[in-house]
Amino acid sequence: MNFDLTPEQEQLRDAVRALGRRYGHSYFVAKAKSGEHTTELWHEAGRLGYLGVNIPTEYGGGGGGITELALVCEELAAAGCPLLLLVVSPAIAATVITRHGTDEQRKRYLPGLADGSQKIVFAITEPEAGSNFHRLGTVARRDGDDWLLSGRKCYISGVDEAGHVLVVARTEDAASGKLKPVLFVVPTDAPGLTRSKLDMEILSPENQFLLYLDDVRLPADALVGQSLDAGLPALFSGLNPERITVAAMGAGTGRYAIERASEYTASRKVWGGRSIGSHQGVSHPLAHAAVQVELARLMIYKAASLYDAGRDLEAGVAGNMAKYATGEAAALAVDTAVQVHGGAGMTTEYGVATLLGAVRAGRIAPVSREMILNFVAQHVLGQDKSY
Ligand SMILES: Cc1cc2nc3c(=O)[nH]c(=O)nc-3n(C[C@H](O)[C@H](O)[C@H](O)COP(=O)(O)OP(=O)(O)OC[C@H]3O[C@@H](n4cnc5c(N)ncnc54)[C@H](O)[C@@H]3O)c2cc1C
Numbered sequence: 175m176n177f178d179l180t181p182e183q184e185q186l187r188d189a190v191r192a193l194g195r196r197y198g199h200s201y202f203v204a205k206a207k208s209g210e211h212t213t214e215l216w217h218e219a220g221r222l223g224y225l226g227v228n229i230p231t232e233y234g235g236g237g238g239g240i241t242e243l244a245l246v247c248e249e250l251a252a253a254g255c256p257l258l259l260l261v262v263s264p265a266i267a268a269t270v271i272t273r274h275g276t277d278e279q280r281k282r283y284l285p286g287l288a289d290g291s292q293k294i295v296f297a298i299t300e301p302e303a304g305s306n307f308h309r310l311g312t313v314a315r316r317d318g319d320d321w322l323l324s325g326r327k328c329y330i331s332g333v334d335e336a337g338h339v340l341v342v343a344r345t346e347d348a349a350s351g352k353l354k355p356v357l358f359v360v361p362t363d364a365p366g367l368t369r370s371k372l373d374m375e376i377l378s379p380e381n382q383f384l385l386y387l388d389d390v391r392l393p394a395d396a397l398v399g400q401s402l403d404a405g406l407p408a409l410f411s412g413l414n415p416e417r418i419t420v421a422a423m424g425a426g427t428g429r430y431a432i433e434r435a436s437e438y439t440a441s442r443k444v445w446g447g448r449s450i451g452s453h454q455g456v457s458h459p460l461a462h463a464a465v466q467v468e469l470a471r472l473m474i475y476k477a478a479s480l481y482d483a484g485r486d487l488e489a490g491v492a493g494n495m496a497k498y499a500t501g502e503a504a505a506l507a508v509d510t511a512v513q514v515h516g517g518a519g520m521t522t523e524y525g526v527a528t529l530l531g532a533v534r535a536g537r538i539a540p541v542s543r544e545m546i547l548n549f550v551a552q553h554v555l556g557q558d559k560s561y
Contacts, residue, residue, distance in 0.1 A: 177472075179245075186242060190224055190249040199254025199430070199525045205379035206528075211335055212379050215255060219246070220290015225260070228415075229268050233284035239482030240265070240415050244422035244474060251426025252433075254525060256532060258380050258423070259295070259332045261540070263287060265419040266412040267294035267340050270357065274399045274408035283338070283359065293336040294359065296412070297327040297385055305545050306561070308353045312343040312387060321392045323358060323366075327385040329539070333369050334381055336362055341387070342409060345402060355405040357398040366390040376531035414481050416540055417493035421474045424500035424536045428467035428507035431526050435460055435511035438524070456514050463510045466503035473499055491554060498546040501537040508533045 179187065197215045205212050219225050227242035229235025236242065247260050268287045271279055271294075286292025303309035312325025323343055333339060341358045360367060367390050369383040394400065398408050439451030439460065450456050477492035511526040512519035520527050537543050551557040 194250045194253025202255045225290040226288025229288040234288040241478040247419045247422040248426035251423045252429045261419045262296045263293045265415040269415045270412045273411045294338045295332040295336040297330045298342040314343045315346045323390040329382045333383045414493045417497040421496040421500040424504035428504040431508045431511035459510045463507040470499035470503045505533045
């Protein structure tokens, strides 16, 4: 058993940490407040090879795994820049296309994902189906060699920043019952695809959208893998990377909040010469949150190692547990950080309450804590499915 990163992974971690710190949380907040995107950070991370660490070298990537991408997600978040689009574009879309795309699709999309010049976002959630993706209602109909795609998606992140969206649908002849998904790479400017921005209570430069697909015409080669049988394994191949990297982002956010809070409580003095951190009513909740974040990190890197070793089923259990643990730990860490700051905790200047919305959403998306508990109850504890 070895808990150490390799020298290359340490180098990557340190370099990403340095990049993140050059931008920092105030940059992230300023972009969010002005309605702009973190374009400079994204492009610089792309140029330095951090966005493509998990993409094969023949397509311009770093040839690493999800462990490396998790390090990138965690370190940027630990610097106060939790970028959700790392989870959708390099983690989900690049994995799906690498593992299940055709040669032509890999050549077309992966180099741009690797250098950050392209983003592909991910659309599965629908208003009626919600957590139950067997009820997905977005339907793909054949029209000659083309496909026509119709349906509605909600909460889709980053559509305004992306050239394409990976849409999960079902074919017309499988329009009800157990889902046999089909995945399409759809240009975000395709005729028939419209979007409206959702007002979210999350301070973030990344936005969520409702998507309307109204007979969006797509050529045959927009179908991932160009086979109706590719959809299910393609969809599942994106789930472990999604859970692991979103967990890494949460762990980084938790670390960031605890670091901010520890600095503050060590220096703030309101009772003579003693710091407020010397009072256990202040330091114990922080220490407790630090324990929770560190435990979650262990599970993240266990899940990433299992995934990179090709042990997908075990990675699924560990990845879900890591996502659950980190969702809770990050929310606890940020809430505790706000509390120990007192009034300063609610200001923008101290940069902790700015993360409340994001960590709260981390207990819901991309998979809710309840659906993970369902998964664990069923697959680990052998309980009957309740739904
Ligand atoms: C910030 C943010 C970004 C997002 N980005 C994307 C994106 O890029 N692409 C995308 O496709 N989606 C995205 N989503 C959607 C997200 O994945 C869903 O919100 C999430 O999966 C929950 O689905 P729902 O909102 O429909 O909740 P519902 O399914 O309506 O569930 C509501 C509540 O009921 C609980 N519940 C439902 N069924 C059960 C059950 N059987 N047992 C126990 N509890 C249950 C849920 O856990 C939840 O707490 C995003 C959401 C957010 C908040």
